[in-house]
Amino acid sequence: MRPSRSGRRPGRSGAREAILEAARARFARNGFDQTSIRAIAGDAGVDPALVHHYFGTKRQLFAAMAQLPIDPEKPLSTILEAPIEQLGATILREVVEVWDSPAGPGLVAVLRSMLAGGDMSMARMFILEVVLERVRLRIATPEDDARARIGLVASQMMGILVARKLVGVEPIASMPGPELVAAVGPTLQRYLTGPVEFG
Amino acid sequence: MRPSRSGRRPGRSGAREAILEAARARFARNGFDQTSIRAIAGDAGVDPALVHHYFGTKRQLFAAMAQLPIDPEKPLSTILEAPIEQLGATILREVVEVWDSPAGPGLVAVLRSMLAGGDMSMARMFILEVVLERVRLRIATPEDDARARIGLVASQMMGILVARKLVGVEPIASMPGPELVAAVGPTLQRYLTGPVEFG
Structure with a gap:
């Protein structure tokens, strides 16, 4: 199609x-x-x-x-089909794979120009509504709409991308994807389905 | 002086x-x-x-x-004096306090212009050498120089600041500091002193 x-x-x-x-x-x-x-x-x-x-x-x-040089369907369907207890590692693996792909420099350029321009509404919409909304619906409960959990996931994911692709914080920037997934996956999993106290 | x-x-x-x-x-x-x-x-x-x-x-x-509208000495000395098992929460609390202070918009402006300009060497140096190097020395052991741990801390901290101050991811952006510290502190503490596997 x-x-x-x-x-x-x-x-x-x-x-x-x-x-x-x-x-x-x-x-x-x-x-x-x-x-x-x-x-x-x-x-x-x-x-x-x-x-x-x-x-x-x-x-x-x-x-x-948004002039993103990627097709979000493949990573998104992988994320949405992942078992819920592997959601953290899967999100990280799929997103890092896209950013480490040949499309990565184009994504960095788009992100940099968004950050410079100061209008983040498209970036916010892409992260929260396009990518993470269906993840949120998977983990939401009658007691917890999971918006704060998803926001925490977004913060850690953006931080990894900024450290790895924009600022170049070593050894994060040159760490193989699987090592990063092993180190950070548990953080995302806690944000998604683990105990998170808000004070 | x-x-x-x-x-x-x-x-x-x-x-x-x-x-x-x-x-x-x-x-x-x-x-x-x-x-x-x-x-x-x-x-x-x-x-x-x-x-x-x-x-x-x-x-x-x-x-x-670097034209930062802050004096890093006060938050840094608080961080360096914190008990090691409260280091994660302390780093988060001190950094969020600075960014939520009247100096915050100035810091956002500096960060935005760094990101736009593409030269991140000063940002990298400030985060890793000025702020986090002495934290690293506190947690380094003969077996682990803790550089990867510090890189993970930097990634989560930058992600929180980007989500809260640049992109405006709710409810992270308007969450009271203490709630954010309660939710994210354990992540930083794990990166600093907890079990972190790299694949």
């Missing part, structure tokens, strides 16, 4: 751009959850099927809009 | 600037540990006592050179 870049035909780029612009406006105004492909298509004046044809899922459309 | 800003006299700003410039060059070339006040004074053509008079300790000189 997802078109390759070479599948773009001249004359259609107008529709593509209109979809991206409508997506940008909708996501910014209403957030990820409250935005539908149908609504974006309506704003852009195209059929929803064309949005799916060009961009795939809503998450993939978000990634394209 | 530390002069207030109003204590600067006209005519002396030349020496002050020369000291800052010499410090910047020395720290960048040799790192924090291998740079002495004496060497900086020599480069600037002033007496070492004048460097101490203007800036205080080497750490305070570093903070002034």
